[in-house]
Amino acid sequence: MKWPEPCSFDVDLGTGLMTGTQTRYQKRLEDLDGLYADSTAFRARVATSGQDVVYDVTDHRPSSAPGDLITGVTRMSPGKIGDEYFMTRGHIHANIDRPELYFGLKGNGLMVMEAPDGETRIVEIRANTVCYVPPRWIHRSVNLGNGDFVMLFCYPADSGQDYAIIEKSNGMKLRILDDGNGGWRSVENPAYIARSRADVDALLASAGRVEGVAP
Ligand SMILES: O=P(O)(O)OC[C@H]1O[C@](O)(CO)[C@@H](O)[C@@H]1O
Numbered sequence: 001m002k003w004p005e006p007c008s009f010d011v012d013l014g015t016g017l018m019t020g021t022q023t024r025y026q027k028r029l030e031d032l033d034g035l036y037a038d039s040t041a042f043r044a045r046v047a048t049s050g051q052d053v054v055y056d057v058t059d060h061r062p063s064s065a066p067g068d069l070i071t072g073v074t075r076m077s078p079g080k081i082g083d084e085y086f087m088t089r090g091h092i093h094a095n096i097d098r099p100e101l102y103f104g105l106k107g108n109g110l111m112v113m114e115a116p117d118g119e120t121r122i123v124e125i126r127a128n129t130v131c132y133v134p135p136r137w138i139h140r141s142v143n144l145g146n147g148d149f150v151m152l153f154c155y156p157a158d159s160g161q162d163y164a165i166i167e168k169s170n171g172m173k174l175r176i177l178d179d180g181n182g183g184w185r186s187v188e189n190p191a192y193i194a195r196s197r198a199d200v201d202a203l204l205a206s207a208g209r210v211e212g213v214a215p
């Protein structure tokens with residue numbers, strides 16, 4: 001194997017992109033069907049602005065070898081669907097025992113986390129906040145601000161992303177809404193389906209057994 005080259009990248013805080021690497025991940029509003037509670041408000045917005053890029057990710061993936069790191073930047077647009085703030089799709093790492101580190105660069109928002117057994121945590125992030133997402137936690141970012149929310153992230157190169165876990169439970173347990181006073185509140189998602197004990201045990205037992213996960 002050829003060893004990856006040392007390298008550095010600049011982050012353009014104007015565009016929210018890490019320069020010198022290609023965009024790997026871009027989400028338009030129309031790609032996010034089913035994410036938001038208010039499907040009527042979602043459809044209305046998609047009719048006018050479905051093509052808008054609501055978040056994009058530029059990252060550096062030197063390899064997918066265990067022990068290597070993927071480093072990049074996520075830029076999220078501001079906005080709400082109904083009274084629910086814009087968010088990323090969210091996922092758990094396919095290799096469930098892989099963590100992730102985030103560092104706030106611009107704007108403000110939240111990291112919403114959920115353990116397989118349904119425990120939840122919310123961490124506020126603004127410029128210069130470090131947020132550690134431990135192994136095994138589903139994670140999703142939320143933009144609470146009026147402008148872009150930009151974060152650097154870094155995670156093991158063999159993590160992979162599993163999006164189905166959120167779909168199977170009809171969304172994450174918590175939704176983040178405008179509190180009407182310029183702030184936020186979290187509410188329980190009434191459609192949420194808790195994972196069974198057997199599902200949780202199977203998930204946790206899968207640690208270290210997922211191989212060759214394509215990033
Ligand atoms: O993959 P999602 O849930 O759409 O969200 C994108 C964010 O998650 C990552 O996959 C990192 O785990 C980055 O690409 C970005 O921070």
Ligand SMILES: [Fe+2]
Binds near residue numbers: 091139
């Ligand atoms: Fe992740």
